[in-house]
Amino acid sequence: QVQLVESGGGLVQAGGSLRLSCAASGRTFSTYAMGWFRQAPGKDREIVASIRWSDGSTYCADSMKGRFTISRNNAKNTVYLQMNSLKPEDTAVDYCYLELTSSRRFWGQGTKVTVAS
Numbered sequence: 001q002v003q004l005v006e007s008g009g010g011l012v013q014a015g016g017s018l019r020l021s022c023a024a025s026g027r028t029f030s031t032y033a034m035g036w037f038r039q040a041p042g043k044d045r046e047i048v049a050s051i052r053w054s055d056g057s058t059y060c061a062d063s064m065k066g067r068f069t070i071s072r073n074n075a076k077n078t079v080y081l082q083m084n085s086l087k088p089e090d091t092a093v094d095y096c097y098l099e100l101t102s103s104r105r106f107w108g109q110g111t112k113v114t115v116a117s
Contacts, residue, residue, distance in 0.1 A: 038113075087115060
């Protein structure tokens with residue numbers, strides 16, 4: 001099993017920044033990728049960003065490119081999401097995930113991001 005612990009959410013003014021962290025523990029030796037999804041009120045869950053564990057290659061959704069950056073610390077099995085220039089429409093619950101090479105996914109409990117206008 002894999003456990004994911006997220007931190008870093010909160011309330012911020014528009015234009016501000018937050019950094020989310022997600023620490024993985026357990027059977028992480030077969031990690032393929034880690035990343036973040038988010039779910040805004042009344043909307044479907046959408047991909048934010050991901051990072052492939054083998055080579056560090058990243059993906060970021062178009063609406064967040066240039067504002068959000070995903071990174072990792074291999075030694076700590078931790079992934080980070082740096083969110084800059086936040087907008088009210090970024091208000092959501094952000095969920096960390098870890099995907100194994102078997103394609104099985106594990107999810108964090110979610111951390112709430114609220115951007116005030």
